[in-house]
Amino acid sequence: MKRIPLMIICLILVALISKAQSGQVKGQLTDSTASHPLADATVALLNGKDSSLAATAFTDKKGGFSFTGLSAGGYRVYITYLGYKPIFKSITVSAAQPVVDMGTIHLQGKGITLGEVEIIQEVPPVVVKKDTLEFNADAFKTRENAVVEDLLKKLPGVTVDKDGVITAQGETVKRVLVDGKPFFGDDPKLATKNLPAEVIDKIQVIDRKSDQAQFTGIDDGNTEKAINITIKKDKKKGVFGKASAGYGTDDRFAVNANANAFRDNRQLSFLGSGNNVNNMGFTMQDVFNFSSSNNGSGGSNGRSGGGGRGAAQSTISNLGGNSTTGITTNWNAGFNYNQDFGSKLKVNGSYFINDVKTETKNQNAKQTFTKDSSYYYNSTTGSLTENKNNRLNMRIEYQIDSFHSVIFTPTFSYTDGNTNSTSYYQQQDINKVTSIDGSNTNTSGATSPNFSGSALYRQKFHKTGRTLSANLTYGYNTTDRQNYYKTLDNYVATDTSSAYSSGYDRKTNANNLGRNYQATITYTEPLMKDRYLELNYSYSNNYSSSKNLTYDASASGKYDVLNDSLSNIFENTFSTNQAGVNIRTNKFKYDYTFGMNVKWNSLVNDNVSRNTHITQNTVNYFPSASFNYNFEQGRRFRFRYNGSTTQPTISQLQPLPDLSSSLYVQQGNPNLKPTFTHSLMAGYNAFNRSSFRGIFVNANATFSNNQIVNANRTDDSTGKQYTKPINTNGVYSLSGSMVNSIPIKNHVTSLNLSTNVSYKRDASFTGEDKDFTDITKYYTRNFSLTEGITFNYFFKELFDVSTSGSVQYAAARYDILPSNNTNYFNYSFSLDFNVNLPAGFQLGSDMTYTLNAGRAAGYNVNYTLLNGYVSKYVGKKKQGQFKVYAYDLLKQNISISRTTGENYIQDTQNMVLQRYFMVSFTYFLRKFGSNNNNNREGPPREMRFMRPPGGGMPGGPPPGGGGQM
Incomplete structure (x- = not known):
């Protein structure tokens, strides 16, 4: 009976938060002539305060998109489609106007010149490839100082049991790689229980073939479910880790330490x-x-x-x-x-x-x-x-x-x-x-x-x-x-x-x-x-x-x-x-x-x-x-x-x-x-x-x-x-x-x-x-x-x-x-x-x-x-x-x-x-190279760059621009 109030409190909190998140943003995309709907365009919803990614959607066959369950506040909508100029608009969801209908949005061809505007490098939360499912780590928020195991628990189709055994898409994960390289041999737990989630860029769930099959292209039947962890570029130049010590009743104790020194082409880890x-x-x-x-x-x-x-x-x-x-x-x-x-x-x-x-x-x-x-x-x-x-x-x-x-x-x-x-x-x-x-x-x-x-x-x-x-x-x-x-x-x-x-x-x-x-x-x-x-x-x-x-x-x-x-x-x-x-x-x-x-x-x-x-x-x-x-x-x-x-x-x-x-x-x-x-x-x-x-x-x-x-x-x-x-x-x-x-x-x-x-x-x-x-x-x-x-x-x-x-x-x-x-x-x-x-x-x-x-x-x-x-x-x-x-x-x-x-x-x-x-x-150790966001809470902000007057984007369109990912 003592556990019932705790469960009731949790359910009430979930209900209150769900009630607060009842806003909606919707719209429809067409070309400049309004005669052709644009399907599969990328629509990113960004938080107005820090431009962090709130949600991603893709337009349907009629060009429509919708974000539901939004809490009140300011947002920015960033829309990209291959062959068209991106659109960037600010909106506000409030109690007085919980539903924001952006109506029909016309995308202009590349020949149109835009004025100066701030562009956000938007990375899709998920990319589907032939034998790989790739998750953008920043799209799945974890609590501060979480480890990779905590991040994996939030990914669709991935479960982690109490012993740290990972199951992805119904199969047991037998190998975890870091930037495509072995991490302490083939033991998955040494990576998932020691690497911090905040340094992770992407999680790739792979049907990994043998070295022989990868070379010849002929499947030899030796496949295994594997996970590849990629490290953020700005975290590859620095040192990170933690050290802890604890003592308890019945002479229980626990001490552990790990340190990682990464460079672009070198990884050193101790635990x-x-x-x-x-x-x-x-x-x-x-x-x-x-x-x-x-x-x-x-x-x-x-x-x-x-x-x-x-x-x-x-x-x-x-x-x-x-x-x-x-x-x-x-x-x-x-x-x-x-x-x-x-x-x-x-x-x-x-x-x-x-x-x-x-x-x-x-x-x-x-x-x-x-x-x-x-x-x-x-x-x-x-x-x-x-x-x-x-x-x-x-x-x-x-x-x-x-x-x-x-x-x-x-x-x-x-x-x-x-x-x-x-x-x-x-x-x-x-x-x-x-x-x-x-x-x-x-x-x-x-x-x-x-x-x-x-x-x-x-x-x-x-x-x-x-x-x-x-x-x-x-x-x-x-x-x-x-x-x-x-x-x-x-x-x-x-x-x-x-x-x-x-x-x-x-x-x-x-x-x-x-x-x-x-x-x-x-x-x-x-x-x-x-x-x-x-x-x-x-x-x-x-x-x-x-x-x-x-x-x-x-x-x-x-x-x-x-x-x-x-x-x-x-x-x-x-x-x-x-x-x-x-x-x-x-x-x-x-x-x-x-x-x-x-x-x-x-x-x-x-x-x-x-x-x-x-x-x-x-x-x-x-x-x-x-x-x-x-x-x-x-x-x-x-x-x-x-x-x-x-x-x-x-x-x-x-x-x-x-x-x-x-x-x-x-x-x-x-x-x-x-x-x-x-x-x-x-x-x-x-x-x-x-x-x-x-x-x-x-x-x-x-x-x-x-x-x-x-x-x-x-x-x-x-x-x-x-x-x-x-x-x-x-x-x-x-x-x-x-x-x-x-x-x-x-x-x-x-x-x-x-x-x-x-x-x-x-x-x-x-x-x-x-x-x-x-x-x-x-x-x-x-x-x-x-x-x-x-x-x-x-x-x-x-x-x-x-x-x-x-x-x-x-x-x-x-x-x-x-x-x-x-x-x-x-x-x-x-x-x-x-x-x-x-x-x-x-x-x-x-x-x-x-x-x-x-x-x-x-x-x-x-x-x-x-x-x-x-x-x-x-x-x-x-x-x-x-x-x-x-x-x-x-x-x-x-x-x-x-x-x-x-x-x-x-x-x-x-x-x-x-x-x-x-x-x-x-004690948490975080020392990286030139990075102004090392010690903030939550995931790092997306990279920003300015569009110069007269259009043209430095270095070409943002990754995934055009929505065809």
Whole structure:
């Protein structure tokens, strides 16, 4: 009930502001003869006080335009059209005259001489290109000292979740570039969470093709959703950044600093931070996953019956204030360097180091199905994990001459990790009677250096369209790991005389090595004006070796008794030869590619310990196809199909039982075949640059041959479960998403509707035979439907509010035991607002309410996460800020997830960060070159220049003049 007044106040504020913004400006454009209406002319509405851009419109087929939802005040209207002289008029919207009709406006041809007039360089808020959607950052106002992430949240069709993951046009953004250059490698968060929004000129959402495809012009299917951030020219000569420090209750702390020194052809960036409030600020890469030791009994990661060695699993929901489970203490620092040495050499390099310690506690409730029964498993696990990682990324691009170029991209990382965990668990039969009560303690430590990279040579010939390229990729990694397992299982019986205990105390030394390389040659030849032939050939070789030595503890307590049955040395080599031919046709509105490929696969497995040798050879034929059609500016359809091969992993091939869990024993399979996957993608994007309305639809489908799934069996006498990965067919997945962006009032109010649907059919095998030969195949079907709505409103730099809601329905259907079919729902609502108050004060809050239904007993928990802050700017130029922040005011934060596999359902509740208060101070550094507007609030004004007497514009018409953008 305490939250209701806050929501009412917010709604009243929105209503009052909306009422105040009821003005309208309209008009119609024709030529000087008044006989021809002028369609698609650019009409910019500027604020009268500072000439900042208020809104942009484009005239319709009849030459009409209209701006609605305007507040009272003075405005200036700037109209441009190709081949005509611009018009610049002042108007006033008032309570007495809320609607200003400018009537019919006649544009004069270029031969007319105008007197002296002030011209504003008007930049359109959105430019639609073939594969790029470009947003003008100044058209989307953010609060003072906001970062790129805050700016992205205001863009149509773009969402950013609480963990900083960016989704654009329904696809996850995997790369963020700065002025077209890498920023700390491929980690999007390092750019979006550290660069200030005020230095950004444009945000470009791109369907980025591979370096190879960009060179040849032939789509190779390797595309990804990327964002390119361009820096304002006047911000490329200076230094900017910030430093902050905060301390709070329960010894919570947070410190961070970043500094950027940009020049026209050079970028230098430094960042560093440390905190124990689960604020990562970067994407975890190249770190160990100690999930097996986190859950020695097969709990949280669902390894048994649907995880671990190749089985499919699906986490339907993971809801909470912060999906980072546990309490994490993180220290990191990094340096990024970009420089162009003339027009031929471009160099990028970055180094990043982090140290992450995470304490976790979780409770698991798991139900595993057999042919005619089911078993229950409950566990409580606590762990402490530390991962230290160093990674170095480089990209060197050298343009030898106008016909030859080379791109070299080496990457190096070194990881050192360790974990300690303890689990307590219970195994129950179908009547939920406990049959096993046990515990285990696991300790693991590992180090792993990794080196990889690629070298791409590209050559153009004098004949346009004739190209030759050669690409070499390589990788080398080793992992040295020590695992200590100590388990005690108590077998409970109604007859106490038949109860007994068993356990083991073991150490495993594991040394894994991986080495791979691939060479690809591509040649293109023009067949006619708009048609090209592509020939390609590639060879790849992947070598891996695994040496596992397991020792039992002797009476002396030392691990000196070699366990032959759990020790093994084996080597695996997987090589492929692929040849393909493609035809690409480029037309004005569309392009398409179709071709045929053949792939020869060879797998050689040598079990050194057991002196066995396995050889497998397979051949795959598959077409390749893509089609792109541009209906008109802003509307585009895409289709793509490709095939890919995935080889089994070392753990899936290793013919040893994984005894990290005494109740869920997993064994490898050296007879596994590689999986071949057919992938289809279709997408439709439509964006209206005038109304800002957009719809983005994506559909995906995958069909797998020789998919690796689990075969499962249960020992009825002990309750233990055993799994083994095998190949099967009949596995596929379907998914689709639709995002509908609806502006309500110019660019200050928007409504986003989203729909996500998925259907997946997994397979599993169940039987009683110890050799997994007499087993029966079953299918599991998972369906999920999520509907979401987001409403955003901001009023200049004074006030912004965002609300969102979602409902998710999920269902699982099991052939193995239909009585365990399940349906469940998740509901979520959030509210986020920020207000700028007089005297430099700011007030903000965000609230999330989550409701769960249909889960296991004890996991249907409803909760509210409420955060808030009050801040105060200090200094004449507002270069300092004090802030008081409160997290989880109601102390209700919680993390609950449901995971479904081929033959199991698992609910998990994790320990999360709860209520704390923190006081912090931040200093903002802003030092640029000749710029008179560096320290003002809000976005910089547009550039001004004067039209000299007699017409004529210095340097030609303003960018985009004529409205044809």
